[in-house]
Amino acid sequence: MVAVGEILLNALFQVLFDRLASPDLFSFVRQxxxxxxxxxxxxxxxxxxxxxxxxxxxxxxxxxxxxKMWLDDL
Structure with a gap:
């Protein structure tokens, strides 16, 4: 069974990736x-x-x- 913390951490990273890959962000950074x-x-x-x-x-x-213990601590 996947712990709630792991699900939240995975969701957080997905949001970060989506933001980093945003065309608007790349356009702003180039400027x-x-x-x-x-x-x-x-x-x-x-x-x-x-x-x-x-x-x-x-x-x-x-x-x-x-x-499993490492992930629980994380």
């Missing part, structure tokens, strides 16, 4: 210049990696008690 665009892309990459780790952990928690 700012100064490397903000590359910084935004770095954050998007980091958040995608975090989401991948969380998805993997959600699957592994069914068979690995340590992973």
């Amino acid at each position: 700012l210049g100064g490397g903000v665009d590359s910084e935004l892309k770095k954050w998007e990459k980091k958040l995608r990696m975090i989401q991948a780790v969380l998805r993997d952990a959600e699957e592994k928690q069914l068979t690995d008690e340590a992973v």
